[in-house]
Amino acid sequence: xxxxxxxxxxxxxxxxxxxxxPYGLEVTTAATVEEGLIxxxxxxxxxxxxxxxxxxxxxxxxxxxxxxSNALGIPIVVFTTDADHELALKFVRDGAQDCLLKDVASDxxxxxxxxxxxxRNRNQVALRNGEERLRxxxxxxxxxxxxxxxxxxxxDWNAQAEKTFGWNKKEALGQNLSFxxxxxxxxxxxxxxEAFFANHEGNLLKIGRELIATHKDGKEFPIELMMFxxxxxxxxxxxxxxxxxxxxxRSSQALEALIEERTQKLLIRNEELHQFxxxxxxxxxxxxxxxxxxxxLLGDNCSEKLDDDGREFIDYIMDGVKRMQVLIKSVLAHSxxxxxxxxxxxxxxxxxxxxxxxxxxxxxxxxCANIEVGTLPNVAVERTQxxxxxxxxxxxxxxxxxxxxLQISIRAESxxxxxxxxxxxNGIGIDPKYSDEVxxxxxxxxxxxxxxxxxxxxxxxxxxVTTHGGNIWVDSKLGQxxxxxxxxxxTNKARNRKMKKLNSIEILxxxxxxxxxxxxxxxxxxxxxxxxxIVKSDGVExxxxxxxxKNSGSxxxxxxxxxxNMPRMNGHEVLTELSKDTTLKEIPVVLLTVSERQEDILxxxxxxxxxxxxxxxxxxxxxxxxxxxxxxxxxxxxxxxxRSNEELHIRLVLAGNPHTSEVALKKLSDDPSERVRxxxxxxxxxxxxxxxxxxxxxSIDVRTSIGENPNAPDEILELLSKDSSDDxxxxxxxxxxxxxxxxxxLSEDDNMFVASSAKRTLESxxxxxxxx
Numbered sequence: 119x120x121x122x123x124x125x126x127x128x129x130x131x132x133x134x135x136x137x138x139x140p141y142g143l144e145v146t147t148a149a150t151v152e153e154g155l156i157x158x159x160x161x162x163x164x165x166x167x168x169x170x171x172x173x174x175x176x177x178x179x180x181x182x183x184x185x186x187s188n189a190l191g192i193p194i195v196v197f198t199t200d201a202d203h204e205l206a207l208k209f210v211r212d213g214a215q216d217c218l219l220k221d222v223a224s225d226x227x228x229x230x231x232x233x234x235x236x237x238r239n240r241n242q243v244a245l246r247n248g249e250e251r252l253r254x255x256x257x258x259x260x261x262x263x264x265x266x267x268x269x270x271x272x273x274d275w276n277a278q279a280e281k282t283f284g285w286n287k288k289e290a291l292g293q294n295l296s297f298x299x300x301x302x303x304x305x306x307x308x309x310x311x312e313a314f315f316a317n318h319e320g321n322l323l324k325i326g327r328e329l330i331a332t333h334k335d336g337k338e339f340p341i342e343l344m345m346f347x348x349x350x351x352x353x354x355x356x357x358x359x360x361x362x363x364x365x366x367x368r369s370s371q372a373l374e375a376l377i378e379e380r381t382q383k384l385l386i387r388n389e390e391l392h393q394f395x396x397x398x399x400x401x402x403x404x405x406x407x408x409x410x411x412x413x414x415l416l417g418d419n420c421s422e423k424l425d426d427d428g429r430e431f432i433d434y435i436m437d438g439v440k441r442m443q444v445l446i447k448s449v450l451a452h453s454x455x456x457x458x459x460x461x462x463x464x465x466x467x468x469x470x471x472x473x474x475x476x477x478x479x480x481x482x483x484x485x486c487a488n489i490e491v492g493t494l495p496n497v498a499v500e501r502t503q504x505x506x507x508x509x510x511x512x513x514x515x516x517x518x519x520x521x522x523x524l525q526i527s528i529r530a531e532s533x534x535x536x537x538x539x540x541x542x543x544n545g546i547g548i549d550p551k552y553s554d555e556v557x558x559x560x561x562x563x564x565x566x567x568x569x570x571x572x573x574x575x576x577x578x579x580x581x582x583v584t585t586h587g588g589n590i591w592v593d594s595k596l597g598q599x600x601x602x603x604x605x606x607x608x609t610n611k612a613r614n615r616k617m618k619k620l621n622s623i624e625i626l627x628x629x630x631x632x633x634x635x636x637x638x639x640x641x642x643x644x645x646x647x648x649x650x651x652i653v654k655s656d657g658v659e660x661x662x663x664x665x666x667x668k669n670s671g672s673x674x675x676x677x678x679x680x681x682x683n684m685p686r687m688n689g690h691e692v693l694t695e696l697s698k699d700t701t702l703k704e705i706p707v708v709l710l711t712v713s714e715r716q717e718d719i720l721x722x723x724x725x726x727x728x729x730x731x732x733x734x735x736x737x738x739x740x741x742x743x744x745x746x747x748x749x750x751x752x753x754x755x756x757x758x759x760x761r762s763n764e765e766l767h768i769r770l771v772l773a774g775n776p777h778t779s780e781v782a783l784k785k786l787s788d789d790p791s792e793r794v795r796x797x798x799x800x801x802x803x804x805x806x807x808x809x810x811x812x813x814x815x816x817s818i819d820v821r822t823s824i825g826e827n828p829n830a831p832d833e834i835l836e837l838l839s840k841d842s843s844d845d846x847x848x849x850x851x852x853x854x855x856x857x858x859x860x861x862x863x864l865s866e867d868d869n870m871f872v873a874s875s876a877k878r879t880l881e882s883x884x885x886x887x888x889x890x
Contacts, residue, residue, distance in 0.1 A: 120144040120162055121232060124154040124185065125169045125197075134167065137225045143232070151181045155188050163192055165236050167228075170198040170209075179208075186213055193239035195231055215239065262360040268353040270295045282341075282362050284334030295358070300332045301871045302852060305845045309819060311345065313793075328363070339364045406446075410439045464609045465501045467494035467508075471528065474508045481516045487524040494530050495537050497606040503582045504606075508541075510575040511602050515543040520597075536588065537608055542601040548594040556592060579604070622648035623744065626675040628660040628692065629653065629710065630684045638679060638710070641740045657687030661695055664702055677744060678707045708744075729771060773797035780805055792817045799823035809834045818843045825850040832857055844869045851876035854883055 121143050125131040128149065135145045146161055148154035157163070168185055170178035178198070186194060193215040196206070206217040215235035218228060256263045262279035266272055275290040283290075283298055296304045307329055331341045342361045347354045413435045421429060471491060475482070482489070497504065515526050527542045548556060557580040559573070583590040583604045594600035625642070629635050635653055642649060652675070654660040660678075667674060682689035689709060696702045708729040731740065773786045774797045787798050787808050798804065799812050800823045812820055813834055822845060824830055825838050838850050839860045850856065851864045851872050861883075864876035 119164045119233070119236060120146065122154060122157055122161070122163045122166045123147045123169075124151065124166065124181070126150065127169075130169070134228075138229065138232075141229050143229070151184050154185055158185075158189055158192075163189070165215075165232050165239075166192055166194045167197055167232065168194055170196055170200070182209060182212075182214070191239070191243060193235040195235050259359075260361075262362075264290075264295065264358040264360065266295055266356040266358070268355070270356065273355075279360070282360060283331065295356075298331050298360075300330060300338055302848060302875060303330055305818070305822065305849070331360070340367050406439050406442055409435065413439070463498050463500045464496055465499055465504045466496050467504065467530070470501065470504050471508060474505060474512060477509060478512060478516070481513070485516050485519055485524045487516065487519075487526055489526045489528070491527075492529045494528070494539075495532075496609045497537060498609045499582070499586050499606050507579050507582050507604075510579050511541050514575060514602075515541065515545055515600075518543075518545045518600075520544060520546050520599075532608070535608055536605045538603065538605050540601055540603050542599065544599040547596045547598045547600050548592060549596050550594065553592050553594065557590065622650055623677060624673065624675045625649050625651050625677050625679060625744075626660065626663070626705075627651060627653045627679045628655075628657060628684070628689075629679070629681045630655050631681070634681070634710070638740075656684045657689065657692040657695075660692060661687070664705075668699075668701055674702070674705055676706070678705050679710055680707050681710050769794040770797050774801060780808075783808055787811055792819050795820045796823040800827050802827070802829050804829070806831060806834075813837050818845050821846045822849045825853060825856075828855060832860075835860055839863055844872060847872045848875055852879060854879050858883070 119142075121138060123131055123134050123145060125134065125147065126149050131147045131149070135147060138145050146157050146163070148157050154166070154168075166185060166189060168182060170182060182194070182196065194213070196209045196214045196217040197220060198205075198217065199220045201219055209217050215238060216231050218231060223231070256274075256276050259276060259278055262282040263274065263276040264272055264279055265274035272290050272293050272295065275285075275287045279290065280286050285293075296308055299307050328340065328342050330338050332338050340363050342363050343358060344360075345356060345358045347356045413432055417429070417432045417436075424432070471494060475489070499507075512526065516524065522544055525544045528540070529542075530537050530539045532538075557576045559577045580590050583606065586607055588605035588607070590602070590604035592600055592602050627635065627638055629638065639651065642651060652663070654663055657680075660680075664674070680689050680692060693707065696705065696707070706729060708731055710731055769786055769789055769791065770793060772782055773789075773794050783798055783801065783804065784807075786794055789795055789798075795812065795815060795817065796819050798808065799815075799820050804827065809824065809831060812824055815821055821838060821841060821843065824834060825846065826849065830838075835850065835856050838846055841847055841850075847864060847867060847869065848871055851861065851867075852875055858880070861876050861880050865873055865880060867873045867876065
């Protein structure tokens with residue numbers, strides 16, 4: 119490290135050199151500022167120790183500025199005999215790294231000060247360079263960059279932000295981020311972003327959103343926004359990268375339009391082909407019937423006049439006609455298979471196979487077939503198509519049997535959300551090189567004399583299977599039989615019964631009445647989710663079971679369905695025990711009870727804030743509640759959020775559940791959480807009494823939610839139309855379901871955004887009425 123000492127007193131300069139060199143420092147001396155400037159030009163200098171002459175302070179200060187202006191990036195330590203603190207502070211404020219007092223600072227202090235000055239200067243230079251690089255990167259970024267302080271006020275706005283939004287940097291600085299969002303969307307977007315950051319902890323968090331922004335000229339356009347926050351001292355700063363995705367959207371929409379256009383063309387062509395097949399089959403059969411009729415007449419009336427060759431020729435004509443009729447019927451059958459799967463189809467393959475066996479009973483008897491059939495599932499395929507599929511494949515096995523007695527095995531096993539079927543026989547088999555060709559139209563691998571047919575049966579099977587998203591293939595060798603395999607979609611019931619998924623909901627039912635157990639089981643069967651059910655007859659059994667699986671480290675139930683009135687230990691006592699256990703209290707509990715007493719409900723809510731359903735339990739009630747629980751838990755797991763907000767979840771589900779009792783809704787309308795009260799305000803079965811209470815709620819979000827409730831009474835909507843909040847009236851003005859006279863009032867609102875929005879809503883209603 120090279121130190122330049124600017125010292126006019128030769129003895130002091132020598133003393134400083136002698137003091138610094140033992141520390142491994144290289145020293146260059148200059149008696150005057152001019153000599154110092156020459157040394158700076160010739161030698162690499164890491165730090166300057168500058169003596170400020172006390173004989174002439176003004177001259178000393180000027181010396182400092184001259185050295186500083188020619189030593190950019192080099193730290194300067196001022197060395198003086200003057201103990202003037204104001205002067206020392208001035209030097210430091212003006213750029214000196216430090217100011218030392220002669221005869222006071224020790225040798226070690228001087229060395230440490232110089233070393234620290236060099237190190238700090240290096241760090242500052244590196245920091246400045248880094249900041250400059252970052253500034254260049256951000257200014258030349260393809261994305262708009264916006265930074266904000268803790269109050270969401272904009273502190274930085276790069277060139278791309280100016281180009282994207284139209285406001286220059288001077289206009290944007292100090293504005294709230296919401297000014298780039300259209301007025302009618304601000305509340306919702308900002309609420310979502312605030313909720314995200316409020317529900318997460320950490321110094322570095324990010325959220326990605328796609329939303330609508332507004333340009334300075336008023337044009338709205340889609341953007342992709344990535345926001346993250348960084349903790350600085352006691353506050354957070356927020357940084358946002360924004361990209362205009364208008365072009366992407368246009369390209370995507372153009373692609374979707376092209377796909378839609380091509381899809382429509384394919385549908386039209388398929389329909390034309392379908393109609394052509396029907397017409398062709400009809401038109402071709404007319405001349406065939408004519409040929410068949412006259413050939414038959416010729417054989418009947420002129421048989422004695424014909425020789426043997428003539429009669430043989432007539433037989434060939436009749437045989438050709440019959441084969442042509444079979445081909446036409448096969449083509450027609452193939453064309454009539456729907457190209458779209460029928461929604462909600464549910465076919466029992468066991469019953470269908472019985473019917474197919476009955477249809478082919480004569481053929482089976484003739485071939486002395488032995489058939490083994492496993493338990494078959496229900497499939498989401500229309501019944502007649504399943505019949506045709508099985509009948510064609512089994513007819514194939516009968517037709518191509520070998521010399522040995524025919525053996526057929528039919529099995530099915532689950533595969534994800536489908537069933538894999540196999541039909542195995544010991545027939546003549548198929549050469550593997552033809553394993554794909556056999557499913558083509560009119561494909562024949564054997565002579566039609568020994569094996570009659572049109573060669574369309576397997577093609578029909580393929581169309582049925584592929585129409586339902588499945589695959590069909592054959593595994594075979596010549597002389598070694600064949601296994602035809604195909605997949606068909608499972609029904610919802612079959613998936614619940616046969617294919618328990620890893621993410622199915624595990625439910626513990628605690629109920630002492632057998633009839634209520636059966637009712638709950640039936641309700642669950644009619645739900646639309648996968649589940650596994652464990653039943654315990656009272657609270658003691660339930661707690662023993664829960665403690666056993668807890669101690670074993672096994673997975674706890676996802677939900678408990680708990681009756682309140684039970685022997686040995688009732689529901690209230692179970693809830694009390696659960697609330698004492700830090701692990702078991704995390705299990706969401708749904709109360710099942712016939713009690714409508716306010717005391718029972720409030721006691722349950724107090725002991726462990728629970729879900730609540732009044733008996734009798736129906737599939738609709740249970741599905742609504744459990745699906746809501748599942749969705750809340752699922753959305754949090756996607757964000758890696760710990761399951762510590764269970765009580766809030768329960769209140770949210772209760773608040774939005776149309777089956778929640780009025781007593782519970784009253785309690786929830788007093789909840790401290792705005793989210794819960796907002797969810798109550800949106801409840802479709804909200805009593806007028808609670809509407810009247812919430813319409814005066816202090817939260818704008820709660821009052822706005824009332825305006826979005828489709829069942830809000832007119833008198834409530836009228837109160838909202840006079841609400842003091844512009845946001846509440848603005849949200850109401852977009853609702854086309856409110857009475858027209860309220861929209862008319864809002865169209866004359868003092869706030870121009872509210873008035874404009876209400877006018878647009880009225881115009882939209884008017885245009886729809888005119889169109890009708």
